[in-house]
Amino acid sequence: MWLYGLHTVAAALANPKRRHRRLLLTAEAEASLAARLPRPWPVQAERVERARFQTFLTEDAVHQGIALLSEPLPPVPLEDALERSRGPVLLLDQVTDPRNVGAILRSAAAFGAAAVVMQDRNAPPETGAMARAAVGALDSVPVAREVNLARAIQTLQRAGYWVMGLAGDANNTLAEAKPKDRPVALVLGAEDTGLRRLQRETCDELVRLPITGAVESLNVSVAASVALYELARGD
Known part of the structure; x- marks a missing residue:
């Protein structure tokens, strides 16, 4: 599933229990993410234009120029x-x-x-x-x-x-x-x-x-x- 938004993606990247597939972000979002979560990140970042997010996120998604394709977390007993x-x-x-x-x-x-x-x-x-x-x-x-x-x-x-x-x-x-x-x-x-x-x-x-x-x-x-x-x- 796609996670989006700076705080959401940063928290997911910092969680060692998550398995990530792709990280898409704009140049501006990349700088914001690096300031919040220093590299290295557990998945290779792909620089994209902002219009790219409209092709796979809903129209009302507040993505802030960043999206992470990640597997859902397993439930905790x-x-x-x-x-x-x-x-x-x-x-x-x-x-x-x-x-x-x-x-x-x-x-x-x-x-x-x-x-x-x-x-x-x-x-x-x-x-x-x-x-x-x-x-x-x-x-x-x-x-x-x-x-x-x-x-x-x-x-x-x-x-x-x-x-x-x-x-x-x-x-x-x-x-x-x-x-x-x-x-x-x-x-x-x-x-x-x-x-x-x-x-x-x-x-x-x-x-x-x-x-x-x-x-x-x-x-x-x-x-x-x-x-x-x-x-x-x-x-």
């Missing part, structure tokens, strides 16, 4: 991610928009999340649009893909996590309910349908964000960012 970090974990219950997932990954990187968990099905594959929205976080935040999200919740519970599902009808807010003595995992549902029944029943607790009645819900990526900030905020 959840247990391995938990061994490396006890930061918060985000579980996405049928969140299907790749740009939302990318934005969630960006927030996850900003707040030190241990992993983002998605399902094998009903979840988007890694795409250039997702990577662009993540602004490099796709190569820094472990992504685990699980067949059964309820079992992933149980894995987290056995590992000592308190698993909280975000639901607008919950009695307590996240600020009121967040524990001080254990790490937290947050389960976020799709914006239109919310958490599914099995996930709601498997969570340790349902919590909500204190939004006004002016809107029914927040975009899932915005909700993830607000929730991660709340977990990081000292009382």
Whole structure:
């Protein structure tokens, strides 16, 4: 797949777990990349004119004159991610928009999340649009893909996590309910349908964000960012 944008490509090139095929860039982008990521790069750069990107990227792709043909990253086993970090974990219950997932990954990187968990099905594959929205976080935040999200919740519970599902009808807010003595995992549902029944029943607790009645819900990526900030905020 093609990754594009300076920050996204630089992060991918710096990731030893990626396998690269081609690196196309303009003269200006080459100088910007060299300033951000000193040579040598793991793949030979090919200098092209800016019009070249229109032949293989979508019209709305903000590429900044740089694109990298790279293989998708392999998913990370959840247990391995938990061994490396006890930061918060985000579980996405049928969140299907790749740009939302990318934005969630960006927030996850900003707040030190241990992993983002998605399902094998009903979840988007890694795409250039997702990577662009993540602004490099796709190569820094472990992504685990699980067949059964309820079992992933149980894995987290056995590992000592308190698993909280975000639901607008919950009695307590996240600020009121967040524990001080254990790490937290947050389960976020799709914006239109919310958490599914099995996930709601498997969570340790349902919590909500204190939004006004002016809107029914927040975009899932915005909700993830607000929730991660709340977990990081000292009382």
